[in-house]
Amino acid sequence: MKQKELSELTNQELLDKAKKMKSTSFINALFIGVLIGIVIYSIVKNSFGFLTLIPLFLAYKLINNSKNNKLIEEELKARNLK
Secondary structure, eight states: OOHHHHHHSOHHHHHHHHHHHHHHHHHHHHHHHHHHHHHHHHHHHHOSOHHHHHHHHHHHHHHHHHHHHHHHHHHHHHTTOO
């Protein structure tokens, strides 16, 4: 989501997004940990292979999603809502 789209949201919509963001951040952290564990197990058991890249790609996507959360937090601070 772009900064421009965030600035067009109402205060209540922005607070709702922040509430949803908090609940998904724990789940994302859990998935990232599991995916990194799968990668480590795969490397130890079978060495580095093509199937090792799939969990790495998924972890990368989850980490990039957290950058969107930072934009939401910045908008909340700019509006003095948090």
